[in-house]
Amino acid sequence: MYEMSAFLDDLSLKVGGELVLKPDKSTVTDPITSIAWKHGKNKVAEWDKDFGGLDIYAAFKNRTTLDQTTGELRISGLMKTDSGVYSVEFNSKLPDKTYKLSVFKAVPKPTITSSCNTNKTSCTLTCEGDTTDAEPVTYRWKEGEGAWEVVGKQLTVSKSDTGKSNNGYNYTCKMKNAVSEEVSEVFGPERSNTGAVVGGVVVTIVVLVAVITGFLVWKKQTGYPQDTWIDFLRKYCSGMCAKGSDGVQPEQGVLLTGEDDADKAEKGQGNGAAEASGSNSHKDESKPETNGSDVVQPEQAGGLPGGVTEDQKHGV
Known part of the structure; x- marks a missing residue:
């Protein structure tokens, strides 16, 4: 909040801030019966004792008050459009003083960016930040622990420059306008x-x-x-x-190899048994088949048919 007396005719305030204007009534000799504040040619607030009531106009509604005794005007939530010249009339007469207000947005905290040539023997540092509604803005630079210097938004740095001190390529920039200032973090491109x-x-x-x-x-x-x-x-x-x-x-390769060998061994044993069985079978098939009736007993080898003996044949 900033309070202005009648003898001040110029001030700057932040967006969102509050304005208090206190007019000088010393030139008003008659009792005050009416007060009217204007922004340029447009009315802001008006009070008339005879007609009664207080009127607040247009964009100033719900954020403006008027003291009917002192004539003090208070406007909160300032906007960029509130900038301009304010004047007050007591009993329909305009005092000598007017008030010029400039509303600015506060500057942001800046950041430093760099752009270097191919060999990185020279770099351009830029103090970046959104300055919309904050202009005019001034830029200052500081090298190491040195003093602030007004240079501009950009600063060109070369190896020969940095060799002048032991700042270690440390630079800082500052943004400043009529209502605020902000400083960047220390920047060291080489580091x-x-x-x-x-x-x-x-x-x-x-x-x-x-x-x-x-x-x-x-x-x-x-x-x-x-x-x-x-x-x-x-x-x-x-x-x-x-x-x-x-x-x-x-591991699986080793395991599979072991299982293959075992399988081969088992298969080998099985094949051997099968071959042995097959050989015996062939031998049995080569022998003639006989039964009890076909076998000739030794004692019957010399006998004759019909059971006749040799003695009977010769009549013995």
């Missing part, structure tokens, strides 16, 4: 770029060392010299990493 590069290199080295160490330890524990990076990644990525061309784990 920022170098830090980013060094940080990236360190992280990369740490990751590579961890991966290589893990691979060597795993390879030593497994004892398989033929193991590759693919085997290592398959084991520790739980199937999320790339698989080999055959898609078979090393």
Whole structure:
């Protein structure tokens, strides 16, 4: 809030702020019967004792008050459009003084950006920020711990300039208008770029060392010299990493080989038994089949048909 006496004719306030105008009634000799405030040619507030009542006009409604005794005008929630010349009339007479109001938006906290040439021997720093409704804005720059200098929105820096002091490429900019000022964070282009590069290199080295160490330890524990990076990644990525061309784990390969040998041994034994059985069968088939009636007993070898003996044949 800013209070203005009649002898002040110019002031600047922030958007959203409050204006209080206190007119000088010393030139008014008669009792006050009417008060009227104007913004340019448009009425803001009006009071008349004879007609009674207070009128607040247009865009000033709900945010303007008028003291009917002192003539003080109070406007809150100032907007950019409230800028202009204000005047007051007592008893329809205009005092000598008028009041000029300028409403500005507060400047934002600025940020510094840089644009360098190919060799980075020269860089242009820019003090950035949205200054809509905040103009006119002045820009100041500070190098290291030096004094503020009014230069402009941009500052050109070269290696020869930075070599003059030990500021370490540290720069700060400030935005300022009639109602506010803001200062940026310290900016160091060389430090920022170098830090980013060094940080990236360190992280990369740490990751590579961890991966290589893990691979060597795993390879030593497994004892398989033929193991590759693919085997290592398959084991520790739980199937999320790339698989080999055959898609078979090393452990599974060993297990499958053992099972094949056992199967072959069992199959070999089975084939041998089958061959032995087949051989015996062939031998049995080569022998003639006989039954009890076909067998000639030794004592019957010399007999004659019909049971006749040799003695009977010769009449003995």
